[in-house]
Amino acid sequence: MYNMGLLGLGTVGTGTADILLNTAGRNPLLQKIQIKKAGVRSLDKQRQVELPADVLTTDLESVVTDPDIDIVVELMGGLEPARSLILQAIAHGKHIVTANKAVIARYGDEIYTAANEAGVYVLIEAAVGGGIPIIKPLKQSLGVNRIQRVIGIVNGTTNYILTQMTAHGADFADVLKEAQELGYAEADPTADVDGWDAADKISILTSIAFAGRVKRESVHCEGIRQITATEINYAEKLGFVIKLLAIAEKMSLDSDELQIRVHPTLVAKEHPLASINGVYNAILVEGAPLGQVMFYGPGAGSGPTASAVVSDIMNIVGILESSGKTKNLDPLLSCSHQHYCTLQPIEELVTRFYARFLCYDVPGVIGHLGTSFGNHQVSLESVVQIGFKDKLAEIVVVTHDVKEGNFRKALAEIESLDAIQSIPSVLRVL
């Protein structure tokens, strides 16, 4: 038997305990795992899983220091005391399983350095993509390729909001409110709608796919608050849907420099990511010689996340079963890189853009747009006058691939034109 200590018995903790207490029909290895202690905030709370009374404790430190415990599973969320408890557990020789993307994205360096010294695993399948197996496939399978690009829809809340906006032509604020009522969005939705959660997740995916640590605060991050029904409509007419994408990519095969970014993006309707709807997540990985693979599934929720958590626990037990308590880690499951990835500034990004202009004088403006874009090496794929709004003409432009810095300079020039009333929207195109 292997003893497990659980930190946190909320939604995911309850789901995790539920799988481990009901092993019939699942991998038989799960029968060798026992929940020895579960650290909780209150002993009196009504719980949906039945654990023996002596398993529950409010003394979280006693969980991470218990000499009989082999694996500590951290499901409290938040930065502290999660980070300190993980570090303490590692110092006591425990293997770690966690779903805590925020802690890993911010303190991965500290945590993995400690784990490597102690010879323990820190597995994080549940931190990205809920129930979708993505972390282990990236580590164990896809790494034989030269990875060029990882693109994910990794935040269910924003994907739900954008899907509803697209389906019903509704505005952001209304859908957010509805999502909050349905429990798909938090009372304080900032981390989701401003892209921070997605930025945490792409930082983690990048560190695995490109084998280097990532400074989380360097990830370029834009949320979806500024997306309106108008934009979704125009995107639709041009053959696109709008998705919040988290992207890490090598802009050139010769260079190690990466672009890592989170922003709402126009995705062509035929693209595999365009049909990922609602709270589902998907992660697309592109590499050579593999080409493109995509992983799709439920990005959140008690059951899916617990499935990922327990898969990590089971993997550690599988290794302990075969190798005994050796301190040599499987290099494919541990994290041996020390250096930080070099990130390119967003100005160096090469991408297509969508921009909408409100203007007074259509024929004049199109000429000016052409000149200003031309001055900055921006070539246009299409210029469409889509309609009128309050007597102003709306012109929508989609560019060819262009350096972001050049595009921004052209925009600044255009903004100063007399014929331009405003530029209500600028979005990148995948």
Next chain:
Amino acid sequence: MYNMGLLGLGTVGTGTADILLNTAGRNPLLQKIQIKKAGVRSLDKQRQVELPADVLTTDLESVVTDPDIDIVVELMGGLEPARSLILQAIAHGKHIVTANKAVIARYGDEIYTAANEAGVYVLIEAAVGGGIPIIKPLKQSLGVNRIQRVIGIVNGTTNYILTQMTAHGADFADVLKEAQELGYAEADPTADVDGWDAADKISILTSIAFAGRVKRESVHCEGIRQITATEINYAEKLGFVIKLLAIAEKMSLDSDELQIRVHPTLVAKEHPLASINGVYNAILVEGAPLGQVMFYGPGAGSGPTASAVVSDIMNIVGILESSGKTKNLDPLLSCSHQHYCTLQPIEELVTRFYARFLCYDVPGVIGHLGTSFGNHQVSLESVVQIGFKDKLAEIVVVTHDVKEGNFRKALAEIESLDAIQSIPSVLRVL
């Protein structure tokens, strides 16, 4: 360093060697792998990879018996001598990596029994889904769930043919010919178009997902030769596309009995599998508490398949690095089940059906259809008269869920009606 022996240096063998000889930008663990011997049919053939002359040999036995070789990678295909060489390699204590679905689907029992005795791994990521990581995720992650269903588009040739038929309204024979010219179909396309290859693959997926061996010859298997442009057209009008699906499912949660089958299937356009086109593959896995996850990617080709092969090699090396040459296998990567899955006869399958009738007398027929279906507890979701063909009326019926045996009895009764000229098509609906 770990020494590898390669059997076969065709398309996939060349792709595999190419990755291992060019490790820059890939997982650094690959630098510890060396191709010691490569067994080939002819030494004189021009090759696209440069291997030292003393690596190539026509003496295949010398590869599997070489005491310095740790891992034998079988990429010859075909049943013999592949099977015998794999068994011989196992007897000499080599770990095995193979892409050979035919051998594993037929001789998995013999091979895994020998491997367990010898304490070696037999990894088969490349046998199903080309470059898509599916075997290891099933073994290592998804098995914590109670698996209910595995549904795959696992044959690229038939998916290409059906996609082309759908896009261009073309007939099977024409598209097959074109696929053969493009190299997407073999000169003898039997194994693909009659569903045998998909049946091999679903046998393998089943044995992992449901932890029991499968008698390959018991898998119900129908190919796509009988699919016409007419059927694709009618399916389209009803909101479906036609896909060759390989399905393994538990019909009831209380029973261990499985339905395993390969057949062309109507898939609703909104279903994630409906948009998997061309030579791409996808595998959807459904379980509790996970829900549905789907894996999508290139189902064949040198690069993708080599990516899967090398991922297996790398996993074995990762384990050897951490555990040394212990003979305890990681239970998640080995194959410990001994029993055979119990399969239900296809008559017990509960599914929806699509059927097209050619008939003389429409009003009379609809009444008769209703009566005959009613006699056998078949309830209808829709009855549509779609057109006329050579003065015969075409009636298309889609049923609700019904036991296949009952449906077939109703069909037999209907076939004998005077008003019915023929029943040109009967297909299952997902």
